[in-house]
Amino acid sequence: MNLKTTLSLFFIFCFCFLAKSQIVNKGVLKIGSGTIVSFQDEYTNATTGNHVSDGNFYLNNNFINHGLTSASAGTTYFKSATNSVLAITGDSQKVNFYNLEIDVTAPSKKGVSVADEFRLEVANALLFKSGDLRMVGNSQLIQVHAGANKNTVVSGKLLIDQQGTSSPYQYDYWSSPVNNGGTFSIGGGKFDGSDAAINPFNPTAIQVGSGSPYNGLPSTIDVPGNVIEALTVNKRWLYQYAKGSGAYSEWIALNASSALMPGEGYTMKGPDAVTSDQNYVFYGAPNSGDYNFPITAGENILLGNPYPSDFNAESFISDNLSVLDVLYFWVDGGTTSHYLSDYFGGYATKNLTGGTVPSVASPLIAGVGTAGNITAPTRYVPIGKAFFIEAKGTGTINFKNTQRVFEVENAKASQKNAEQSLENSKVLNDANQYIRVGYRNPEGFHRQLLLGFLPNTTADLNHNAGYDAIQFRTRADDMFFVIEGNATKRYTIQGVNRFSEAMEFPIGLIISETGTHQLMIDAQENFSDTVYLKDNVLNVTHNLTESKFDISLPLGEHLNRYSLVFQPAGTLATATPDLENTVVFYNGNNQIVVTKPSHLEVKSIDIYNVVGQHILTISENLNNQSNISIPFNKSQGVYIVVLNTETSKKSTKILKY
Numbered sequence: 001m002n003l004k005t006t007l008s009l010f011f012i013f014c015f016c017f018l019a020k021s022q023i024v025n026k027g028v029l030k031i032g033s034g035t036i037v038s039f040q041d042e043y044t045n046a047t048t049g050n051h052v053s054d055g056n057f058y059l060n061n062n063f064i065n066h067g068l069t070s071a072s073a074g075t076t077y078f079k080s081a082t083n084s085v086l087a088i089t090g091d092s093q094k095v096n097f098y099n100l101e102i103d104v105t106a107p108s109k110k111g112v113s114v115a116d117e118f119r120l121e122v123a124n125a126l127l128f129k130s131g132d133l134r135m136v137g138n139s140q141l142i143q144v145h146a147g148a149n150k151n152t153v154v155s156g157k158l159l160i161d162q163q164g165t166s167s168p169y170q171y172d173y174w175s176s177p178v179n180n181g182g183t184f185s186i187g188g189g190k191f192d193g194s195d196a197a198i199n200p201f202n203p204t205a206i207q208v209g210s211g212s213p214y215n216g217l218p219s220t221i222d223v224p225g226n227v228i229e230a231l232t233v234n235k236r237w238l239y240q241y242a243k244g245s246g247a248y249s250e251w252i253a254l255n256a257s258s259a260l261m262p263g264e265g266y267t268m269k270g271p272d273a274v275t276s277d278q279n280y281v282f283y284g285a286p287n288s289g290d291y292n293f294p295i296t297a298g299e300n301i302l303l304g305n306p307y308p309s310d311f312n313a314e315s316f317i318s319d320n321l322s323v324l325d326v327l328y329f330w331v332d333g334g335t336t337s338h339y340l341s342d343y344f345g346g347y348a349t350k351n352l353t354g355g356t357v358p359s360v361a362s363p364l365i366a367g368v369g370t371a372g373n374i375t376a377p378t379r380y381v382p383i384g385k386a387f388f389i390e391a392k393g394t395g396t397i398n399f400k401n402t403q404r405v406f407e408v409e410n411a412k413a414s415q416k417n418a419e420q421s422l423e424n425s426k427v428l429n430d431a432n433q434y435i436r437v438g439y440r441n442p443e444g445f446h447r448q449l450l451l452g453f454l455p456n457t458t459a460d461l462n463h464n465a466g467y468d469a470i471q472f473r474t475r476a477d478d479m480f481f482v483i484e485g486n487a488t489k490r491y492t493i494q495g496v497n498r499f500s501e502a503m504e505f506p507i508g509l510i511i512s513e514t515g516t517h518q519l520m521i522d523a524q525e526n527f528s529d530t531v532y533l534k535d536n537v538l539n540v541t542h543n544l545t546e547s548k549f550d551i552s553l554p555l556g557e558h559l560n561r562y563s564l565v566f567q568p569a570g571t572l573a574t575a576t577p578d579l580e581n582t583v584v585f586y587n588g589n590n591q592i593v594v595t596k597p598s599h600l601e602v603k604s605i606d607i608y609n610v611v612g613q614h615i616l617t618i619s620e621n622l623n624n625q626s627n628i629s630i631p632f633n634k635s636q637g638v639y640i641v642v643l644n645t646e647t648s649k650k651s652t653k654i655l656k657y
Helices: 313-319
Strands: 015-017 022-025 028-031 036-039 042-045 050-053 056-059 063-065 068-070 075-080 085-089 094-097 099-104 111-114 119-122 126-130 132-135 140-143 158-165 171-175 190-192 207-209 227-229 232-234 265-269 277-286 291-295 300-304 310-312 327-332 345-350 386-390 395-399 433-440 445-453 478-483 486-496 505-511 517-525 532-535 540-543 549-551 556-565 583-586 591-595 604-609 614-618 627-631 637-644 649-656
Touching: 063 094, 068 094, 099 111, 126 132, 132 140, 140 158, 158 171, 171 300, 171 327, 171 386, 232 265, 265 300, 265 386, 291 300, 310 313, 313 327, 433 478, 445 478, 486 505, 486 556, 505 517, 583 649, 591 637, 604 627
Parallel strands: 022 042, 028 050, 036 056, 042 063, 050 068, 056 075, 063 085, 075 099, 085 111, 094 119, 099 126, 111 132, 119 140, 132 158, 207 232, 445 486
Antiparallel strands: 015 022, 158 277, 171 265, 190 277, 291 395, 300 386, 327 345, 327 386, 433 445, 433 517, 478 486, 478 505, 505 556, 517 549, 532 540, 532 556, 583 591, 591 627, 604 614, 604 637, 637 649
C-alpha cells in the first residue's frame, strides 16, 4: 500500500493483509478531497465496509465490493502496467465512482471487466486513456451527470451485450448504447457476440451482406467456441424511420456505414442461427447525457434507449408530455416469410397507466395461450430497444440521464423477450387496479385493452394525456375503447382515477368477417370486483369475470353497442315508476303501440333488430299523450324497442308477425 498523502485525518478503516496480498476494508475508508491513495494489490470492500472516495484512488488490481460505496468528487483510476485485466466484482453487485479513468498498459492489455448483473455508476465522466471497459452479461453502466456527454476516449471503448432474434425473417427494432466519433454505424459498432463468454474483449465485427434470398448467415464457430467467421445480417432489412407521416413508404434504407445519432432507432433481421437468440456486442464510446430531437405534431419517429443501461419509460413520457404520451414497441408474432403480407406482428403499447401486448395470435400471449410468453412492456426499456413515437405536439423530445435506471430482472430481457416482463416486476403501485380485456377475432388474433384505476392521479373519464393510449394499428376485426364519445380515436389503454362501480366504459368493435368473435377478461390485477359486458341496446349484461362472451353482430362498425360495467342489468340505472309502467306491443296491423302515462316525457324511441342493427329512431310527437302508434312495415321477426328518457331507458322485445 502506497499512501502519497497523509490519510489519518480522512478515514478510519481496518486493513487485513492476507496470504495472497489482498487488502480488505472492514470499516470506513474515506478518501478526502485532494487526497491520493494507491493500492497495488487486490482490494476488497467487505460486507461491513464503507468505501467513500472523494479524492484520487488508484487501483493496480481487482476491486471486489461487498459493502457500501459512495463518491461526490475525485477520480478512481484503474491503472496498471502489469495486469492485463482488472475486474470489478462483489456480492453487492454495485459500485459508485465520481469520475472513472481506465489506463491499462500491460502487455496484452485488455482493460476493466465488470461482473454479470453488476451496476457500475459513474456520477460524472469516464476517460478511456488505455484499455476497454467490458460490461459482462447483464451488467450496466449508469451515469447521472446533467447536460451533454462528458466522456473522453483516447484509446479504448465500452463493450456491452444485448440479445436479438436469430430468425432471418423477424425484425428487431434496435438503438445503440454506444457511438464512434459521435454517431453509430451497424458495420462499425455492432459485433458478433457468439463467443462473448470466452472472448469478452475481442469480438468480431458483424458482416453486412446483400442479395437474394435476403437471409442472414450464422457465425462459423470452432470446437472451443471461438468465432472463426462472423455472422452476416442482410442489408435489405436495415431501415430507420425519421419523422414521417406514418406511411410505410417513408422507411429509409440503411447500409453498413449509415450514421445514426444516439437515440435513433433502426430495424434489423437475424442471422438464421440455430439458437433462438443471437448475442451481439456493442463496441464504442458509451452514450451519456442529453440527446434532443425536434419534432412536429403528427410526425412519427423511431427512437430508442440511447444508454448502456435501462431507462424509465414513465419518466421519459412525463418529461416529454407536451410532445408525446405513449411508446409503441414492435413485437413479432412468428413470421416465417419476407413478404409483407405474411408478417405476423403488432405493436405493444406503453404509457403512464401501464402496458398492453400487441395484437398477435392468441397462443403466443402469456396468460392467454397455454405456452404464451409475450407479455406487456414494463416501465423499464432494455438496452438497445427502440420504439415508435407519434408526436401529439410540436416541440423537442429529450433524453437525459435522470431517466436511466438499473433493474436486474429487466437487464436479462433480450430484444426478443423485452416485452416478456409483464408488470409483475414489483414496480406497480399497490393502490392501482387493472383490468385486461381481451378480444379474439375469427383469424385467431388477440387484442388486449388495459383499463387502469389510478387513485393517485387526476385522470378522469375524459381523455387524459399520458394515461389514455391511441391504438397504433387497428386490424380489420378489432376492439378499442371509445372516450368522450369520439369513435374516430381508438384507444388501447384507458386510465382513470379511483374506481367506482357506477362507472361505464364504452367499447367499440369493428367486424369485417363472419365467424367466432369473443370478448373475455385476460386478467384482473389487484381488482376483485365483477366485470360485466353491457349490451346498451338490449340493456342486459354478461358476467365477463365468469365466462367469455360470443359476439353475434352483423358486419360493420359497432361503436356504442357495448360497455364495460360493474353492476348487472337492473341496477345500472333505476327506471322511474312511470317508465316501468309503460307497455310496448305489436298490434298485428303493421304498428308498434306504446302505452304510457301521459305526463311521462319520452326523449326518443329506438328500434333495433335482434342482432342489434339500428332500424328506426322516433323523436317527435312523443309527449302529452298516453298512446303512441308507430308505423312498422318491416319483415317478420323479433325486434327491440328502446324508450329513452332524460334519466333512464327501457328495452322491450316484440314479435312482428
